[in-house]
Amino acid sequence: MSQRGVFATNLEKLLLYSLDDDNLVSEDCKKMIVKIYDHFQLALHQIENVNNIFADSIEEAKENLQKQIKGVEKEYISILGIFASIVLAFVGGITFSTSVLQxxxxxxxxxxxxxxxxxxxxxxxxxxxxxxxxxxxxxxxxxxxxxxxxxxxxxxxxxxxxxxxxxxxxxxxxxxxxxxxxxx
The missing domain is CATH 1.20.58 (Methane Monooxygenase Hydroxylase; Chain G, domain 1)
Known part of the structure; x- marks a missing residue:
C-alpha cells in the first residue's frame, strides 16, 4: 500500500512535469506518460473494487453462516425437545399408571x-x-x-x-x- 502511494506521487509529479510547456518533453513522451498515468489510475480503481467486492462477500458469508448456525441450533433444540417430550410422556404415563395401581x-x-x-x-x-x-x-x-x-x-x-x-x-x-x- 505504501509503495503504491509512493508510485502514485512520483507518477503524478512526472505527469505535471511533462505537461508543463516550459520543460522540453516531446509529444510522444507526453502521450506515453498520460497513458501510464491512466493505466495506473485504472489499476488502482480495480484494486479498490476487488477489495470492496471481497469485503462485501466476507460480510455476506458471515451473515449466511450466522443464519445456518441459528438453523442448526434450532434443529438441535428441536431434537432435544422432541426427545424430552417423548421421555416425559412415556415415563410420566408409566409412573402415573404404576402409582395409581399401587x-x-x-x-x-x-x-x-x-x-x-x-x-x-x-x-x-x-x-x-x-x-x-x-x-x-x-x-x-x-x-x-x-x-x-x-x-x-x-x-x-x-x-x-x-x-x-x-x-x-x-x-x-x-x-x-x-x-x-x-x-x-
Whole structure:
C-alpha cells in the first residue's frame, strides 16, 4: 500500500512535469506518460473494487453462516425437545399408571379418580407446551390437538367426580339392594 502511494506521487509529479510547456518533453513522451498515468489510475480503481467486492462477500458469508448456525441450533433444540417430550410422556404415563395401581386400595375411589384426573391434566398441558415450544422455535405453524377441549374434558370429569363424592354415589348399589324385593 505504501509503495503504491509512493508510485502514485512520483507518477503524478512526472505527469505535471511533462505537461508543463516550459520543460522540453516531446509529444510522444507526453502521450506515453498520460497513458501510464491512466493505466495506473485504472489499476488502482480495480484494486479498490476487488477489495470492496471481497469485503462485501466476507460480510455476506458471515451473515449466511450466522443464519445456518441459528438453523442448526434450532434443529438441535428441536431434537432435544422432541426427545424430552417423548421421555416425559412415556415415563410420566408409566409412573402415573404404576402409582395409581399401587394406591388403588389405600384411598377412596373418588379421591383416587380426582388425583388421576389432575395428573392427566398436568401431563397433557406439559406435553402440549413442549410441542408448541418446539414448533415456535422452528417457526412452523402446525395445528396441534385442541388442548382447550382436553382441559374442558378434564374439568368436566373432575366436576362429575366431586359431585359423585358429595352425593356418595358408591352407596347407591347398597341402597338399591336393600329396597328392591328381588335383591333380598
Amino acid at each position: 394406591n388403588i386400595s389405600a384411598v377412596s375411589v373418588f379421591r383416587l379418580l380426582l388425583v388421576v384426573d389432575f395428573l392427566a391434566f398436568v401431563l397433557i398441558n406439559v406435553i402440549y407446551i413442549l410441542v408448541k415450544f418446539i414448533f415456535t422455535i422452528n417457526e412452523k405453524n402446525a395445528k396441534l390437538f385442541s388442548v382447550k377441549a382436553m382441559n374442558i374434558a378434564c374439568l368436566i370429569i373432575a366436576i362429575i367426580i366431586v359431585i359423585s363424592w358429595i352425593l356418595n354415589v358408591n352407596q347407591i348399589p347398597n341402597f338399591i339392594s336393600e329396597f328392591l324385593p328381588w335383591s333380598k
